[in-house]
Amino acid sequence: xxxxxxxxxxGILGGGQLGRMFAAAARTMGYRVTVLDPDPLAPxxxxxxxxxxxxxxxxxxxxxxxxxxxxxxTEFENVDAESMRHLARLTxxxxxxxxxxxxxxxxxxxxxxxxxxxPTAAWLAVTAxxxxxxxxSPYLPGILKTARLGxxxxxxxxxxxxxxxxxxxxxxxxxxxxxxKMLALKLEVxxxxxxxSQAQAAVFPxxxxxxxxxxxxxxxxxxxxxxxxxxxxxxMARRLADALDYVGVMAVEFFVLEDDxxxxxxxxxRPHNSGHYTLDACVTDQFQQQVRTLCGLLPGKPDLLSPVAxxxxxxxxxxxxxTPNWDVLMEAPNAHLHLYGKAEARPGRxxxxxxxxxxxxxxxxxxxxxxxxxx
Ligand code: ATP
Ligand code: MG
Numbered sequence: 349x350x351x352x353x354x355x356x357x358x359g360i361l362g363g364g365q366l367g368r369m370f371a372a373a374a375r376t377m378g379y380r381v382t383v384l385d386p387d388p389l390a391p392x393x394x395x396x397x398x399x400x401x402x403x404x405x406x407x408x409x410x411x412x413x414x415x416x417x418x419x420x421x422t423e424f425e426n427v428d429a430e431s432m433r434h435l436a437r438l439t440x441x442x443x444x445x446x447x448x449x450x451x452x453x454x455x456x457x458x459x460x461x462x463x464x465x466x467p468t469a470a471w472l473a474v475t476a477x478x479x480x481x482x483x484x485s486p487y488l489p490g491i492l493k494t495a496r497l498g499x500x501x502x503x504x505x506x507x508x509x510x511x512x513x514x515x516x517x518x519x520x521x522x523x524x525x526x527x528x529k530m531l532a533l534k535l536e537v538x539x540x541x542x543x544x545s546q547a548q549a550a551v552f553p554x555x556x557x558x559x560x561x562x563x564x565x566x567x568x569x570x571x572x573x574x575x576x577x578x579x580x581x582x583x584m585a586r587r588l589a590d591a592l593d594y595v596g597v598m599a600v601e602f603f604v605l606e607d608d609x610x611x612x613x614x615x616x617x618r619p620h621n622s623g624h625y626t627l628d629a630c631v632t633d634q635f636q637q638q639v640r641t642l643c644g645l646l647p648g649k650p651d652l653l654s655p656v657a658x659x660x661x662x663x664x665x666x667x668x669x670x671t672p673n674w675d676v677l678m679e680a681p682n683a684h685l686h687l688y689g690k691a692e693a694r695p696g697r698x699x700x701x702x703x704x705x706x707x708x709x710x711x712x713x714x715x716x717x718x719x720x721x722x723x
Contacts, residue, residue, distance in 0.1 A: 349440075349644045350644065352418045352643040353643070354377055354378030354379045355379060356379055356380070356643075357379070357381070357398075358380070358382070358417060358418065358419055358420070358643070359419070359420035359435075359439075360382070360383055360384070360392065361404060361420065361431070361432070362383075362384070362385055362423035362427060363396070363399070364385075365688035365698060366423035366618060366619055367383055367385070367390070368392040368395050368689065369619070369627070370635045371392050371396050372395050373638070375395060375397075377639060380398075381395065381396045382400060382413055382417055383396040384400045385399070386401060386402060386404070388401050389691060391688045391690055392423075398416075405431055410431055410435055411438070413439075414434070414435045414437075414439050415438060418439065419642045420435050420439060420441050420642075421441070421443070421638060421642045422617070422618060423619070425448055425451050425616060425618065426452060426496075429446070429448050431445075440642075440644075442545070442596045442641065443594055443595055443598070443618075447593075447598075447617050450617075451614075451615050451616065451617040452496060452617075453496055454495045454496070454526045454614070455495045455524065455526060458526060461615070463591065464588050466587065466588060466612050467610070467612065468528070468612050469529045469603070470528065470529040471526050471527065472528075473524075473526060474492070474513075474517060474526065475524045475525075477518070480513050480517060484513060487513075487527045488508065488510070488529070489507065489530045490506075490507055490529050491507070491527070491528055491530055492505045492513055492527050493527075493528065494520055494525050495524040496524070505520065506530065531603055532605065532606055533603050533604065534606050534608070535572075535603075535604040536559070536603060536613070537554050537571045537573065537578075537601075538554070538557055538602065538620060538623075539602070540552045540585070540599045540619070540622070540626070541594075541600070542640070542650070543586075543589045543595060543596070543641060543647070544641050544644065544645075544647065545644065547593075548646055549647065550637065550647035550648070550649070551650060552623060552634065552650040553571075553630075553650070553652045554570065554571040554573070554582060555567040555622045555658075556569070556571035556573070557601075563660070563696060566658065566659050566716070567622045567623075567624070568657050568709045569625050569655065569656050569657075569709065572709060572710075580610060585598075588600055588612070588615065596617070596638060597623075597634055597638045597641065598615060598616065598617055598618070599616040599619070600615050601613040601614050601615070601616075619634040619637075621701075624658050626650070629655075629656035630650055631648060632648025632649055632650060636648055653705075655707065656703050656704065656705050656706075656712055657703070657704045657709065657715070658703050660698060660701050661687075661698075661700040662695070663693035663695055663696065663699050666699065672723035673723055674723070675722070676719060676722040677702060677722065680715075682705045682706060683702055683704045683705075684702060685700065686702065
């Protein structure tokens, strides 16, 4: 495939913070960017050359995108895979609609992960109440998750007994779900892989992730796990990308169990919140990788330049009619603030993040927590 070079126009479906950081990377490299997002205040719009303010399934907007963009990618998985297949008839699209469709359904996602030879928590497809009449003991205590449209822990119910599972299934409206065994987690980590259509891949260093109320809170790199375990997580991410013949940037979330074994939780067919540390701490960041792989260029080097802690900034931190107090954070020479340009701060809404680079992950974490407390 011929490489797509600047100043070609690149398109992105979705104008949230991931689209914004994609657009910033692309424009820095000299590309032009078209964003499709129905929100006139979409964070990516400020960084785009063209903002198509239309629904994601708007035929005219999609056709215009397909005709004007040399290549198109997506920043979120809930875009209609059919829209992506439509676009693929007009221009280059990566990742493929098929890969996005797999990742947007926990059932197909888990089947693919297992088919690639990688472990998941024991799981059961629940598409009808009768599926819960079976012996559920391998999956209990467990978590019932809707197959589609879950994020940040939404659409999930923890269940201890078969009765609770049946009640939760009814509560979730009887939509297709996965019942998976609740595992005792030692840690959660993630790997982000960038892969080209020629199967050249680069995997970023493993991030150790902690969550608050089901939302990513802090990522720490290098993860505080044995180097051999980190290597096998990177290897597994790469194998999964190969199995999917994935083109673009993909994130793989893992559970580390008490016995130091790795279990795949889920994949995201896009850059990932846990990869925001790469913006300041790696030779190439995950959005540059997204641009490069989309354009048919080799992935850049993913090497870590410094240990780093990434802290998410949620809307909860914003006072009414004001902003957090940035004074101390902005004065720290090894801290980097990234704000997404969202006007309205709502609880749980991702408003920005900051990266702190220090001599070790532990020191980066301690300083990041101290800085967070000043906000
Ligand atoms: P996100 O969008 O933040 O990735 P999500 O809605 O897709 O979240 P999951 O990643 O499936 O949801 O689960 C959210 C969190 O719940 C996980 O990061 C983990 O902490 C916990 N969790 C999920 N599944 C299990 C499990 N089988 N055993 C133990 N904990 C789990
Ligand atoms: Mg998750």
